[in-house]
Amino acid sequence: MQIAPLSPHDPTELGGYELLGRIGHGGMGQVYLGESPGGEPAAVKVIKPSVVDSETRQRFAQEVEILKTIWGARIAALLDADPExxxxxxxxxYIEGLDLSRHVASHGPLxxxxxxxxxxxLAEALASVHKQGLLHRDLKPANVLLGPNGPKIIDFGLAVFAESSVSLTAPNTVVGTPSCxxxxxxxxxxxxxxxxxxxALGAVLLFAASGHLPYQxxxxxxxxxxxxxxxxxPDLSGVPDELVPLLxxxxxxxxxxxxxxxxVVKQCRTLIESQGFKVAQARRRLTSHTAAPTQILDSLLHPAEAPTVPFSPAGEPEAGATAEPPTTTGTGTEATRVLPPTGPDPTHTLVDHPEPQPEAAGAMGPAQNPPSAPTADTGQAPSPLPAPGPPAKARGERPRHSAQARITAQRLREAYAASATF
Structure with a gap:
């Protein structure tokens, strides 16, 4: 799974982050793969201009304040924000890896x-969130990212303080993902x-073990x-017998x-130990089983090795010596936001255990169950290396962080323009 290119209407920079491509989108916002001035990858969530109003800003500001209070090894950390x-x-x-929904759809149940x-x-991670006085309220397979260092929970956009009775939703409105x-x-x-x-965690584990949710x-x-x-x-068909009592x-x-x-943690430990493993061993096996290759992100964010060009004894390149320019391909999958209380329910489409393909993606919410999400794919990027973009303008436009970042962003835009219907 690759990063979708920016559209002509997308920003190229926000808050000092260079935007390199699209990760996903929903009804409220768009999520981009960004790069900090120091080269740190980040998932940058932006509210769509068409929905920016006082209530949306208030909800977004609440999400930022909640994210500031959450910490933990299994929680995607907040890096920066500007709700104003x-x-x-x-x-x-940015967590490089498939979410649980996509992993099960591509590789089958765990x-x-x-x-x-x-x-x-995940139970231990949620317990730490609850100790901070918060509830997630929208845990689902798409909000569990299977990164190279283990699973992490994302998208606390619907999180609330456990003792709070204040709601930004309209009366009699239910917000969340009905299936979980x-x-x-x-x-x-x-x-x-x-x-x-x-x-919700029970629904996530049911999906992980069987490929379906409790109700459909x-x-x-x-x-x-x-x-x-x-x-x-709940439909527990396909669940291994040893997991049925817990679920x-x-x-x-x-x-x-x-x-x-x-x-829940204790019962999971008992299940693991009954199969002759220690919890740490099972965690390593889980990470090894679900971790995705990293070459996609590497090709986007890191410059390729300098080509070898033969030189003459005088120090000049020999006649006819050329360097093959690096090429980049870009495909992407966009994910949807939380389901409203009306409209059709997404249907998961599972494939029968295909051969694993090199895939890598990461996202911070808002992600929805990806099997129902639309997909935007682009073909092979043009082979000629595009010329570097213009230097920073006097109006204060920030130069790109690296030549590779500039080249990558330009190639993605060209690839998108070549395949767009408008």
């Missing part, structure tokens, strides 16, 4: 050992408790009815019947 800018933006740690490792890791939403959240009950994240329906109203109906039990408890209809996150 003409185009409000925030930058978070074995029980790795699912238990994922459960222990517990009954009390779907019913609009307030205040919500940490049990909502336990249920073509119509969102039918889906909401399934989620809120106490007589309708059944985590997906219990009543919040008080679900285990605490500490208990």
């Amino acid at each position: 800018a003409d185009r409000p933006w925030l930058a978070t740690e 074995p029980s050992l790795l699912t238990a490792s994922l459960g222990a890791t 939403m517990p009954p009390e959240q779907a019913n609009g009950e307030k205040p919500l408790t940490p049990a909502v994240d336990v249920y 329906a073509a119509n969102i109203h039918v889906l909401f009815h399934q989620v809120t109906d106490p007589a309708k039990t 059944t408890a985590m997906l219990a209809h009543q919040a008080q019947d679900r285990p605490a996150l500490d208990d």
